[in-house]
Structures are given as structure tokens and as C-alpha cells.
Amino acid sequence: MEQTISFNPATKEEIARYHKNSYKEVLDAIIRAKASSKLWQQIPINKRKKSILKIRKYLVNNYLEVAETISADNGKVLTDAYVAEVLPAIMAVGFYTKYCKKWLKPHIIPGNSMLTFNKCSKVHYQPYGVIGIISPWNYPFSIPFSEVVMALLAGNGVILKCSRDTLVVGHLLEKVIQQADLPDGLFSLINIGGSEAVDAFIEGGIDKIFFTGSVPTGIEIQKKCSDRLIPTVLELGGNDPAIVCNDADLGKAAWGIIWAGFQNSGQSCGGAQRIIVDQQVYDKFCSILNEKVSGLRPGKNVTDDSFEDGEIGFMTNSKQKETVINQVIKSLELGAILNSISPLPEELRVKLFKDQKEEEYMEKVTSSKEDSINFLQSLLKEETNFLPAMVLTEINQQMPIFCEEVFGPAIGIISFDYIEQAIDMANDSRFGLTGSVWSQNIKLANQIAKKLECGVIMINDHLMSHGLANTPWGGYKYSGIGRTHGKAGFMEMTRQKVIIKDKLTFAKKQLWWHPYNQKVWGGLVGAMEFLYSKNIKDKFSGFCKLFKIISRFFEK
The missing domain is CATH 3.40.309.10 (Aldehyde Dehydrogenase; Chain A, domain 2)
Structure with missing residues (x-):
């Protein structure tokens, strides 16, 4: 059985060994996540929030252990581990659980024309399904943590592939996320090469990929995903x-x-x-x-x-x-x-x-x-x-x-x-x-x-x-695509669905439906003249033409 060995960067001492997942195991994890996510997204948002808040409680009670583990696995000093990883994670849970319900609430889009007054449009925000996250070794806890929390709150399943250089932190993160008592298979940590992970994500039908890492790798992921139009969010670096x-x-x-x-x-x-x-x-x-x-x-x-x-x-x-x-x-x-x-x-x-x-x-x-x-x-x-x-x-x-x-x-x-x-x-x-x-x-x-x-x-x-959990994070040019953090980052975990219905439910036909004739043409041109002409005479003429086809609402 192939294993990955983790070493302390400061002492070079071995600190852990972990099973390396096979390609098939990753595909199986995606199947389980897809099944669980369908159940998870049906759970009311208040219950999802309650589950995720258990994670914050665990972090507050175990902050030192978490910081020490990050320090030993990544090499950063303990204060850096706490200030730049543990504390932001704690704050992020509070922010996203506070606002996620508001952000996910469907909202009505105001009408923009008298001609379409009969239409009522409502935007709904739905989870993608399963989010694939590929995270780096420089901030091995805080970077994937926020993305996992946002994905789960939005109703998604998550497959996390963390860096082999910081697998100890990856397993710590898995332990932290497990405090939420999630459905089996909803969240999985995998240990596999980056290129293999992407190929498995694509073959397994992952719905969106979040990647943080180098520019060449990000570009390669984007190319692979483009063949199946899989959306991505890429955070690639800077100077x-x-x-x-x-x-x-x-x-x-x-x-x-x-x-x-x-x-x-x-x-x-x-x-x-x-x-x-x-x-x-x-x-x-x-x-x-x-x-x-x-x-x-x-x-x-x-x-x-x-x-x-x-x-x-x-x-x-x-x-x-x-x-x-x-x-x-x-x-x-x-x-x-x-x-x-x-x-x-x-x-x-x-x-x-x-x-x-x-x-x-x-x-x-x-x-x-x-x-x-x-x-x-x-x-x-x-x-x-x-x-x-x-x-x-x-x-x-x-x-x-x-x-x-x-x-x-x-x-x-x-x-x-x-x-x-x-x-x-x-x-x-x-x-x-x-x-x-x-x-x-x-x-x-x-x-x-x-x-x-x-x-x-x-x-x-x-x-x-x-x-800053409340502030969008992302760059221009080769620094990446999309945003993480803040409302913008949270909404990256959702896709919009617009449902449009008639206000006049008794109407039998729309003004622009078949059959076409001179009267219909004149009425629709009249609508434009009535709404947008600056000449009073043309406005009145346009209104009269439009009025002549109003009866179409009642025609069978």
C-alpha cells in the first residue's frame, strides 16, 4: 500500500504516514458526495448553520493544538499559525453563518418595461452539487477552511485535495470539519497527485473546482476543465x-x-x-x-x-x-x-x-x-x-x-x-x-x-x-479568476436559477405570440413609440396602436 510520509520542515523528522488514494477511490468519493449533497441541500439553512457552528466551538477550545500542528507541519512560527490561520478561520465561521441565509434567500427582480409588466422574475440560488478544492501548502489550514465552510453552508458536498507537503494539516482539517456531524460522504479528504486529482474530478463529474497554487498549474487546470465547461476559481499568485x-x-x-x-x-x-x-x-x-x-x-x-x-x-x-x-x-x-x-x-x-x-x-x-x-x-x-x-x-x-x-x-x-x-x-x-x-x-x-x-x-x-472574511479576495491578470471570501466568494459556491411567471394568470396569450399580422406588428411598434418617443403626438399614436392588441391576452 503506497504511503505519503510527512516531515517537520524545521527538524526534518518524520511526523506521520498517510495512505495514498487510488484514482478509483477518488471517483468513489465523488459518487458518495453527490449522493450526500442531494440530501444535504434539502436540510434547512438554519440547521446547516447550526452544524457548521460546531466547528467554531471546536476551534476556540482547541486553538493551541491546531496552531501547533500547523507550525510543525508547515514550518511557520506558532504566532503566524495562530494569527494567519486559526484566528481567521474562527472569524470566518461567524461571518458566513451570520449572512448565508440572507444571501441564499430568493429575491424578485423589479420589472424594467411596461411592455413586460405581466412578468415576475425571481432569482433562486442553488448549490452546484460537489465542489472540488485543491489547496496549497503555504496556508494549509486557512485557505481551504473558508472554501469548505462556504461550500457546505451553500448546500454542496466537498472533495478536498490538500498539498502532500502539509498532509498532517489536511487530516487536522478533516478532523475539524467532522465536528459538524455531516452526512456520510459529504466531505472527503483525498491524498493523490494534483494532476490525477484534476483528471478524477473531471471524469467523476465534479461541478466546480477551486484551485490555489502556481500559474502553470492553474492554466493547465483551466484547459482541462474547458473541454467540459467545468467552472473554476483560480488564485494563482503575485509579486x-x-x-x-x-x-x-x-x-x-x-x-x-x-x-x-x-x-x-x-x-x-x-x-x-x-x-x-x-x-x-x-x-x-x-x-x-x-x-x-x-x-x-x-x-x-x-x-x-x-x-x-x-x-x-x-x-x-x-x-x-x-x-x-x-x-x-x-x-x-x-x-x-x-x-x-x-x-x-x-x-x-x-x-x-x-x-x-x-x-x-x-x-x-x-x-x-x-x-x-x-x-x-x-x-x-x-x-x-x-x-x-x-x-x-x-x-x-x-x-x-x-x-x-x-x-x-x-x-x-x-x-x-x-x-x-x-x-x-x-x-x-x-x-x-x-x-x-x-x-x-x-x-x-x-x-x-x-x-x-x-x-x-x-x-x-x-x-x-x-x-477578512467579509472582503472579496482575488486578483487581476495572471493572479487568477473569480473570487473567494466575502459575499462574492460565497456566491461562487452557488448557481443562479431564474423562475419567471405571469402576474395575469388568467391571460390566454402573450402579446407577441403567433399568429403574426399587421395589427400585431403595429401594436408592438406602437409600444416602442409610446414608451420611448419624445414626441407627444407619437406617444399618443403609439399608445392607441398598443391598446388595439391588448385583447390578445384573452384570445384562445
């Missing part, structure tokens, strides 16, 4: 800009950008990466930022009474670590400068620099391009998944740090001379997920935000918008 204006609170901007760029070891598609700073405050901002970065501690994840949690955790997998290092090295080779780094874990420091003190080795690795590259190449050879926070300056728009998604703890700073130049720089990307503007002039910040080609713009903050 987000942060514009720092000359009137910004530089200390606040530095802390906000540090958090958005380095929390979760920079493995955030909506994190700050391209820092675009007004030339007038460029040097001062860099100085403030460097000082704060040098104080970021490697994560320790201690949870006893002497709690001490650092800020920089471990990369989730070695492949991503290597990718980030190579992107930074390439940027340095093209002229960028490694301006500052955060401290290394003690064991790694001793291994690489022996008895050199923290300030000594940090100064050395940033003293020259050669020393910086040698340092990064040394990290590349180490088995550890740890990467320090890295700040690059003297960057340009052709470097990987600017034009690619750098999914790790590295940010680049570039200066601008005038606002329109900053906007052009920010928009010079194939991505458009999120961005931020840092200014004490909120009117100016709003004006800039409106010109940025991103799905979400924050003013004097960055990244945390993903934790």
Missing part, C-alpha cells in the same frame, strides 16, 4: 507592490512591510515583494527597515510557560528554498545589493561562521556581491529549510526580485521620482493580486490605489486582507 510615499509614517511602513514580506517566511502570494519608495525618503526608509530586519529572530515555537516565539520560521520544502536562493543570486548577479539579512538560528550560525558574532557575520555577508553570493550558495548546500529575511536594494525591473514571484523571505526596494512613475512600476507585472499604498494623505493614497492593477489594495497595511 505585490508596496508604494511608500514621501509623507508616509516610515516606521509604520517599515513594520507593516516587514510583516507582509516575511511572515510565513515570505511564502505568501499576497505578501509585499516590490517595495517602491519615493526618492526623497529612500535612504531613510532603507535605514529604518534594515535596523528592524536585523532584529527579527529565527522561530523557536516554544509553547511552555517561558513562551518565546521568533518571527522567521522555516521554508515548507527544500525545493522552494532552492528556488528563492537562485532568484536572489540571479538578482545579485544583475546588480542588486543584499542590503540586510535577519539573524540565523544558532546551530546554522556556528556551522557557517563558527565563532563570529551576529553583527560580524551579518556585516560580512552584506559587504560585497561576492560575499553575499557565497553566503547564499552555502545556504543552498545546507540541509536546513531555513532562510533569513533578505532585503535587496539597487534593483531594477528586469531582475527576478522584481519581475518574478519570489515565494520566500526576500523583498526588493526601488526608488521613484514622481507618483505616476511609481504607479507604472507597480503595474509593470503580469500579476495583480494585492498591493499597498503608504501615506498619511488618505485622499492621495486612494487616488493611487484606484490606478493600481490589483484585486485588493490596502492603505497603510498589507497582506492581512486575506484574513
Whole structure:
């Protein structure tokens, strides 16, 4: 029986083994979900809400266990696991259970013409049936959690395929969802390769797919789904800009950008990466930022009474670590400068620099391009998944740090001379997920935000918008299709059905039905003249023509 082995990214220790599902097992799971979803959608929304609220109760009572599991499986520090995953999940349940009934309530569409006064249109929102969710390893709990909750509340069944890098969290999520006492088969967690999962979803007749991950994989999923017109929601990534204006609170901007760029070891598609700073405050901002970065501690994840949690955790997998290092090295080779780094874990420091003190080795690795590259190449050879926070300056728009998604703890700073130049720089990307503007002039910040080609713009903050359950999340360009979160995200879990009926139930015929004749033609043209002509005489003439065919309502 084939298994998947899970390792702690920080210690490289094995922490669990899980059965790998076969293709047929996935197809069987879809069949069960389809059967259960037909029963689930018949359950009144108030009862569905009551079931889902049990999940929140469990999370509130077990938040530490959940955060510790996420930290151990993903590599992020414990506080990141709580703040960016557990707490948003708790808040999301409250928000969606509060508003789902209102959103799902059928509503009447007002009429738009006297000619169709007899028609009453009502929109109904119905579940798709079974939703397939393919989730990533960077936020292995919070990203799929909200999607699962929304799908279930809307009346759908769910098949969740989580990343093999964070299967422990996937099984934790399964345990959490089971607290809702759902019908058998309504929710299933599967462990199978991503391409196989998509093929099984399509063959099994999944009704909609939600995918969070890389651009190439998202495009491939979209192509496969297009053959059967299966709708998708894709959240694919970004290399987000942060514009720092000359009137910004530089200390606040530095802390906000540090958090958005380095929390979760920079493995955030909506994190700050391209820092675009007004030339007038460029040097001062860099100085403030460097000082704060040098104080970021490697994560320790201690949870006893002497709690001490650092800020920089471990990369989730070695492949991503290597990718980030190579992107930074390439940027340095093209002229960028490694301006500052955060401290290394003690064991790694001793291994690489022996008895050199923290300030000594940090100064050395940033003293020259050669020393910086040698340092990064040394990290590349180490088995550890740890990467320090890295700040690059003297960057340009052709470097990987600017034009690619750098999914790790590295940010680049570039200066601008005038606002329109900053906007052009920010928009010079194939991505458009999120961005931020840092200014004490909120009117100016709003004006800039409106010109940025991103799905979400924050003013004097960055990244945390993903934790706002009430706010739509999604991007422009190659950052994806559709929305998650908020009402917009919830309604992605439903499809509209419009039911139209006559107000005059006794009517035998519509004005425009067969048979056609000169009188019918004249009456319908008269309706247009009566409704839209600006000439009073034509209006009256049109009304008379229309009146002559009103009797059609009563003709057999």
C-alpha cells in the first residue's frame, strides 16, 4: 500500500504516514458526495448553520493544538499559525453563518418595461452539487477552511485535495470539519497527485473546482476543465507592490512591510515583494527597515510557560528554498545589493561562521556581491529549510526580485521620482493580486490605489486582507479568476436559477405570440413609440396602436 510520509520542515523528522488514494477511490468519493449533497441541500439553512457552528466551538477550545500542528507541519512560527490561520478561520465561521441565509434567500427582480409588466422574475440560488478544492501548502489550514465552510453552508458536498507537503494539516482539517456531524460522504479528504486529482474530478463529474497554487498549474487546470465547461476559481499568485510615499509614517511602513514580506517566511502570494519608495525618503526608509530586519529572530515555537516565539520560521520544502536562493543570486548577479539579512538560528550560525558574532557575520555577508553570493550558495548546500529575511536594494525591473514571484523571505526596494512613475512600476507585472499604498494623505493614497492593477489594495497595511472574511479576495491578470471570501466568494459556491411567471394568470396569450399580422406588428411598434418617443403626438399614436392588441391576452 503506497504511503505519503510527512516531515517537520524545521527538524526534518518524520511526523506521520498517510495512505495514498487510488484514482478509483477518488471517483468513489465523488459518487458518495453527490449522493450526500442531494440530501444535504434539502436540510434547512438554519440547521446547516447550526452544524457548521460546531466547528467554531471546536476551534476556540482547541486553538493551541491546531496552531501547533500547523507550525510543525508547515514550518511557520506558532504566532503566524495562530494569527494567519486559526484566528481567521474562527472569524470566518461567524461571518458566513451570520449572512448565508440572507444571501441564499430568493429575491424578485423589479420589472424594467411596461411592455413586460405581466412578468415576475425571481432569482433562486442553488448549490452546484460537489465542489472540488485543491489547496496549497503555504496556508494549509486557512485557505481551504473558508472554501469548505462556504461550500457546505451553500448546500454542496466537498472533495478536498490538500498539498502532500502539509498532509498532517489536511487530516487536522478533516478532523475539524467532522465536528459538524455531516452526512456520510459529504466531505472527503483525498491524498493523490494534483494532476490525477484534476483528471478524477473531471471524469467523476465534479461541478466546480477551486484551485490555489502556481500559474502553470492553474492554466493547465483551466484547459482541462474547458473541454467540459467545468467552472473554476483560480488564485494563482503575485509579486505585490508596496508604494511608500514621501509623507508616509516610515516606521509604520517599515513594520507593516516587514510583516507582509516575511511572515510565513515570505511564502505568501499576497505578501509585499516590490517595495517602491519615493526618492526623497529612500535612504531613510532603507535605514529604518534594515535596523528592524536585523532584529527579527529565527522561530523557536516554544509553547511552555517561558513562551518565546521568533518571527522567521522555516521554508515548507527544500525545493522552494532552492528556488528563492537562485532568484536572489540571479538578482545579485544583475546588480542588486543584499542590503540586510535577519539573524540565523544558532546551530546554522556556528556551522557557517563558527565563532563570529551576529553583527560580524551579518556585516560580512552584506559587504560585497561576492560575499553575499557565497553566503547564499552555502545556504543552498545546507540541509536546513531555513532562510533569513533578505532585503535587496539597487534593483531594477528586469531582475527576478522584481519581475518574478519570489515565494520566500526576500523583498526588493526601488526608488521613484514622481507618483505616476511609481504607479507604472507597480503595474509593470503580469500579476495583480494585492498591493499597498503608504501615506498619511488618505485622499492621495486612494487616488493611487484606484490606478493600481490589483484585486485588493490596502492603505497603510498589507497582506492581512486575506484574513477578512467579509472582503472579496482575488486578483487581476495572471493572479487568477473569480473570487473567494466575502459575499462574492460565497456566491461562487452557488448557481443562479431564474423562475419567471405571469402576474395575469388568467391571460390566454402573450402579446407577441403567433399568429403574426399587421395589427400585431403595429401594436408592438406602437409600444416602442409610446414608451420611448419624445414626441407627444407619437406617444399618443403609439399608445392607441398598443391598446388595439391588448385583447390578445384573452384570445384562445
